[in-house]
Amino acid sequence: MRLIGSLTSPYVRKVRIVLAEKKLDYKLELEDVWAQPQDQATSPLGKVPCLVLEGGEVLQDSRVIVEYVDTLSPVGRLIPEKGRERAVVRTWEALSDGLLDAAILARLEATWPGRNDGQRSQAWIDRQLGKVRASVQTMSTSLGEQAWCCGLYLSLADIAAGCALQYLDFRFPEIDWRSRHPNLARLSDKLALRPSFQATEPPRA
The missing domain is CATH 1.20.1050.10 (Glutathione S-transferase Yfyf (Class Pi); Chain A, domain 2)
Structure with a gap:
């Protein structure tokens, strides 16, 4: 998985912390949404974070991403099921x-x-x-x-x-x-x- 984001974004930080708590590997790709044009294929809204999955699918928005990530590993479930x-x-x-x-x-x-x-x-x-x-x-x-x-x-x-x-x-x-x-x-x-x-x-x- 590739996580696109910045080091100062609190939304990106939330996703990175969840990935760490779940003990999942990923590659962080830094992107400054203010200093350069966004790749509209991965970030049509010009926002971070974006999570690019192994099959190429892209997840937008930190809340969507952390909900998905929480399902990938049984380690330390962070969101109750129901x-x-x-x-x-x-x-x-x-x-x-x-x-x-x-x-x-x-x-x-x-x-x-x-x-x-x-x-x-x-x-x-x-x-x-x-x-x-x-x-x-x-x-x-x-x-x-x-x-x-x-x-x-x-x-x-x-x-x-x-x-x-x-x-x-x-x-x-x-x-x-x-x-x-x-x-x-x-x-x-x-x-x-x-x-x-x-x-x-x-x-x-």
């Missing part, structure tokens, strides 16, 4: 990805070189960051004092939440989510000790 537990895990993933969507929109509005300062909308940035803060609050309330987001073991919920929270550390250090939500900080710090998270930490340079 029922309420599955819905809860996927809801955590949707909330975490939604947080990332809002954070990335805010960052693009603030930093995209295609606009000058007079063209940027602070109201839009504030609206997106409001979604980020509301999502973090919901995650904190849902986690409570549990060791993991869902049940007694690591699941995709924890991986998705960890990628989202650590993206805030990476790109939005001014957001003081850790002191306000120490339960999420403990979860994030615990995840950061796992080899899969350590191997996929984005470069700081």
Whole structure:
């Protein structure tokens, strides 16, 4: 399998962590979606990640990819097969990805070189960051004092939440989510000790 993506994308990181936790081999092909035109055969939307399977089929979107990857190995099942537990895990993933969507929109509005300062909308940035803060609050309330987001073991919920929270550390250090939500900080710090998270930490340079 070939995974097309970047080292700084939190969505790509989520897929890489799932592949590592499932102990599956793949080849990472780096692609900067902003610096070069995309191969429309593999990425018609100009987004990463894309997973190219051995037969040439291409899977789009991190949520689709991780669901497929979880079926490839019985090692450490990350998504429950059915029922309420599955819905809860996927809801955590949707909330975490939604947080990332809002954070990335805010960052693009603030930093995209295609606009000058007079063209940027602070109201839009504030609206997106409001979604980020509301999502973090919901995650904190849902986690409570549990060791993991869902049940007694690591699941995709924890991986998705960890990628989202650590993206805030990476790109939005001014957001003081850790002191306000120490339960999420403990979860994030615990995840950061796992080899899969350590191997996929984005470069700081």
